[in-house]
Amino acid sequence: MKSISRRALVLYLIIILFLAGSGLLFFNLITHSEEWAMNKANKHLYTSGSLTTAGDILDINGKVLVTTKDGSRSYNEDKSIRLGTLHTVGDSSGYIASGVQTAFKDEITGYSLKDGVYNLQRYGKGNDITLTLNAEICKVAYNALGNYKGTVGVMNYKTGELICVVSTPTFDVYNKPKDINTDTSGKYEGIYMNRFFSGLYTPGSTFKIITAACAIENIPDIYEKEFVCKGKIQVGEGYVICSGTHGKINFEEALNNSCNCAFAKIAETLGNDALTKTAERIGFNSSGLVISNKINCSKSKLDLSDAKLLDLGWAGIGQYTTLINPCQMLTAISSIANNGMAVSPYLVSQIQSPDGKVILNGETQQLGQYFAEMNATKLNNLLRSNVKNRYGDNLFPSMEMCGKTGTAEISDSEDAKPNGLFVGYSQRDDMPFAIIVIVENTNSSMSSAVPIASKVMKAIKTEYIK
Ligand SMILES: [Zn+2]
Known part of the structure; x- marks a missing residue:
């Protein structure tokens, strides 16, 4: 009797262990299957740690930014496009964590919990993004x-579509500098980071x-206030x-002259x-976008x-310990252009499966009223006055451009150069684009950020207004 109950006890124990083990396996399968399937050892997707087989990434006009050709990732043939879109598209090795090839790796390889990488095996490619x-912009x-x-970042302030995201320094995926990880001169500082x-x-x-x-x-x-500088x-x-030394000035003139006093x-x-x-209210100190x-x-x-x-x-003049994220700042500026309503910036217009089904459509999402409509109109008029009376409409011809420059001191050291910034937007209904330009270690925003903004906005006008 004694030995039977002992045997039963052992049996129960075995059953319990078996159930616990299966439970753990199942749990692991659910939580780690993606990792296992996506593991760089998976030869269907990666070769020597690099993404090889995946869907295409295209720009809004259908221009192929990266595709898979003969078992490896093949990038746009135009070198400037490769360099200019690197941080958004990402590299095949995943150094650029926020790049679409890494951030959207499930979508681009067509992985799903239900089917694994079934689509990839069946069609030989993942989803196109x-x-x-x-x-071109x-x-x-x-x-x-x-x-x-x-x-440089540009967004449609009515819809939230990001039409331009560029971060420098950058590198050519076809000719990655050999000293990129060993250089100490600082020329590659933050090269894997998308500054935008x-x-x-x-x-x-x-x-x-x-x-x-x-x-x-x-x-x-x-x-009605008068300021004395x-x-x-x-x-x-x-x-x-x-x-x-700006003398007696009113509020509008104070902003035109960017008077610190x-x-x-x-x-x-x-x-x-x-x-x-x-x-x-406009996004500072809360979780990032x-x-x-x-x-x-x-x-x-x-x-x-x-x-x-x-x-x-x-702090009131933008120094002190305040820090802005370029994308968040662009979103805030965009809200002024959009009657105070902020829209969420987005990057993916569509995801399409290999058999042509649309899996996802990017859409406009409102973030909330950043400024009361009446106050947005007042800010809008002030920013328009800046370009008209200060920077010059000749830099932004027929764009009804609004904007503000900034030259940010980033160090107390005497030989440290400031950063030059420009934020602004066109008031034109047929050109609803806001821009942010940040240039590191320069002399002034007028000689660096403003001419860059001018070139980009002129290109946008040529492209969008036929
Ligand atoms: Zn002043």
């Missing part, structure tokens, strides 16, 4: 950036748009220095809480919790 990007932006490090999605930059005077928005919202007589102004314990005073009047509130449900952007930061009056003065 059509991007919202216009490769990316090429123009890449060439305009020249040897600068930086980024993942970068964080000091905004400089582009932040005055946000200070101006906050002023419109909180200072009822802001348009003598080249510097005392704020709290110290001085904020201006780039010029006026905007430091405005920030002082507004206070930490009001400025933080406006910034947070997610592009087409896959690509995470860095989040913009404004932290005035320990800011003294002088710090607040610097």
Whole structure:
């Protein structure tokens, strides 16, 4: 009797272990099957750690940016297009994590939990992804950036489609520099990062748009106020220095001239809480944007919790510790152009299976009212006034361009060069595009970011207005 019950006990134990084991296996199958199927050891998809067999990536006009040819990935034949779209398309080895070939690897290889890589085996390819990007505009932006490090992003402010995303430094997938991982000179700094999605930059005077928005919202007589600029102004314990001596100016002239004295005073009047509130409403300090449900952007930061009056003065002109993510800033600027309504930027226009079925259609999603419509109109008029009265419509002919420059000091060191920025958009209904240009280590925004924005917007006008 004793031995029978012992045997039964052993049997029960075996059954329990078996069930636990199967459960674990099943659990692993569900949670790790993708990893197993997608593992770089899987010869159907990867050779020597590189993606070889997958669907095509096309631009919005059907231009093939990458395809599979004779068992390896084949990129666009135009070198400038390859370099200009590298960070968005991604490389075959997955160094560029936010690249579509990596971020959308399930879609492009056609993997699904139910069928595994069935489609790939049946059709010899995965799904095709059509991007919202216009490769020709990316090429123009890449060439305009020249040897600068930086980024250019352009989005349709009504729909959210990103038509241009360029990040430099970049490299040619067909001729990757041998010293790319060993160089110490800094020339490849952040080369695997898409600066548009993942970068964080000091905004400089582009932040005055946000200070101006906050002023419109909180200072009822802001348009009647007169500011006096003598080249510097005392704020709290110290001085904020201006780039010029602007004399007596009103609010609009203060923005036209990007007067630090006026905007430091405005920030002082507004206070930490009001400025933080406006910034947070348009996306600062919250989780970053997610592009087409896959690509995470860095989040913009404004932290005035320990800011003294002088710090607040610097924050009001875009210095202090504030950082912007280019994609988030472009989204905020776009909302001004779109009557205050922000739309979510997106990159994937369509995903199509090998048998021609549309699996996904990119669509416009509203993020919310960043600015009251009436205030968006006021900001819009101020930004239009900047281009008309300051930068010159000749740079953006017949575009009814609005914008703001920024020259951001990024170091106290005397030989450190600032970054040049430009954000803006065309008011034309048939050209609803907003642009951000950030050029690292330059002399001024007027000599770097503005001419680049001019070249890209002119190319867009030629392309979109027939
Ligand atoms: Zn001034």
